[in-house]
Amino acid sequence: MSKGPVIAVGTVVVMVLAVLGWFQLRERIADQGVEAADTCVEGTAVIPVTVDPDVSSQITRSAADFTATAPVVRDHCISLEVTTHESTQVANALAADVASWDDSMLGPLPALWIPRSSDALVDLPVGTVDGTPRSVASTPVVLAVPGVVAEALDAADIGWADLPRLQSAPDGMDTLGLPGWGGLRLRLPVGPDSESSAAALSAVAATTYDSSTPVPASELVRRSSTATALSALATTDRGTPSTTTESTDSALGMLSRDSTPTSDVHAVPVTEQQLDASAQSGLTAYAPSGTTPIADHPAAILAREWTDETSRRAAAQFVDFLRQPENAQMFVDSGFDVGEPPSGSPAVGIAAQSALVDAVLDPATTRRVTTLLDISGSMDTTEGSNTRLDNTVAALDQQFGSAIDSSELGLWVFSKDLDGTRAFRTLVPTGPIDEPIDSSTRREQLIAAAGAVRPATATSTYEAVIASFLDAQETYSPGKPNSVLLVTDGPNDDTTITSSRFLSTLSEMVDPTRPITIDVVSIGTNSDGSTLQSMSDITGGSFTTVGSSDGAELPDLLRKLLH
Structure with missing residues (x-):
C-alpha cells in the first residue's frame, strides 16, 4: 500500500484540527473580551447629569431604570448621578469661568445637562455642547386665564403683539366684549420657578423686531419699539406694577381665588x-397667536475639559434611552409632549431674558426732557479712541434711538455766540419723539442733529441753563416728569453773570405748579461743581460726575435720565 494517500489524509486531518482550534481560540478570546467588558475591567464611571426642576422627577426615575440595565461603555460600568438646579443658575455658571463653579451649590460639573429650554444654551462658549441637543419633553408657554377671558381672547385672535396694548389701556378687555374688566392685568412673577414670565416677555419682544436676525442682549432693550412694549407691560391699568416676587404657583393661586372682573x-x-x-x-390655557415660546428641555451633551469620551458616549446612550417610546411615556403621563417640538420663538439667551425682565422691573417712563449739550472747546479732549463730544453724542444717540414712543425730547447746544450773541442754539425743539417733522420724525432729527455738532469755543453755562429752563416752563407738559438735562465738562467762563446771581435768578424762576428739574452730568473734573450741585438742589434734580466719557458709565447714566 502506498504511503502517499495516508500522508495526504493525515495532513488534511491536521489542518482541519488546526482550523477548528483557531476558531475555538478566537471564540475564547471573544468570550474573554465580553466577560472582561461585563465585569467592567475599567471600573465604574459615575456620569453627572444636571436637570431643570421641571423634569427632575422623570429624569431621576429614568436614570435609575437606565442604570438598572447595567450599561457598559468602553469597559466602564455606567452609573448616573442626577442633580436638580434652576437652568438660569447653571447657564450663568457654565458661561462664566469654570474655575468658579461651586460644587456645593450646583453639584458636580455635568456631562449631560437638560435645561428648561434652548434659551439656556445660547450664551454658552463655543464648543461647550457636543452635537445638536434633542428635546426629551416639551410644553408651550401660554396664558392662564379665566374661561370667559380665554373665549374673548380667542374670538379676537389676540397675539403676543397685542398684550402691551391690552395691558395699558383702561378699557383693554372692554374692547373684547368684557365690559367692566378693565385692562389685561397680566401678572408677571419673577420669583422662584417663574421662567415662563421671561419667555412671555421674549415672545412679546420678538414681535417688535425682525427676530430672524439674532439681537445681542445689550441691544435688545435699546430698541424703541421693544422698550415701548415692555414699558406698557410693566404697569397695569390700575397703575400698579405687573411684576411680583412671588412664584408662578402663587400667582396662579391668586388668579384662581378671584377670577372676577374686579x-x-x-x-x-x-x-x-x-x-x-x-x-x-x-x-x-390660552395660546396667543404668533410664534410661541416652548420649554423644549434639550438634552445637551457637554464637551468641555471635565468630560471625556466615556462620559459623552454614556450621556448619548441615556438620551436615546429617554427618547424610546416606552420610556418617554412617563413624560406624556406628566402632561408633556414628546418627539420633535414644533418650531417656537427664536432662542434669545439667558442674558437677553434677564435684560427683558430688568426692563419691566425698572421700566422706561414717559418724560419731557430738553438735553442741553456743552460743545465748548474742552469737549474736544480725547478720551479713549474718540473725543469727549463724540463719545457723548454716541451715548445720546443710543438713548434717542431707544426712547419709548410716548417720550418728549429736545436738543439744545451751548458754547458762546452760537446764535448771534446768544450762547445757545435750539437744534431740535422739545416735543413728542415720533412726531413727524418735515419729511422725518423728531427722533430722526435728534440723531442727525447730534451727529452734526462740532466743538466751539467758550462755556456760557449759566445763560444757556436760564434760557432752557424758561423754555421748559413755557412748554410744560403736565402728567409726566419735565426736566432739563445738562451735559458739560467744565465751568462757566462767562463773566457777565456770577454764580450767586445765577442761583438767585434760578430760585426766583422756580414754579411749584410747573416743576422742572435740572439734572447735571459732569464729565471729568469741573471746578464749577458746587454751583451746579446747588442748581440741581434748587430744582429737585440730580448732579452726577462721570470720570470719563469713554466706557459704559455715561450711556448708562443718560439712559436713566432720559428714560
Missing part, C-alpha cells in the same frame, strides 16, 4: 404642563 389679576404666563399639573381650578 380682580387685580386676569392672566399669568405659565407652561401648559405646569397649569395642567397645578392644583388651581377654574383656569384655562
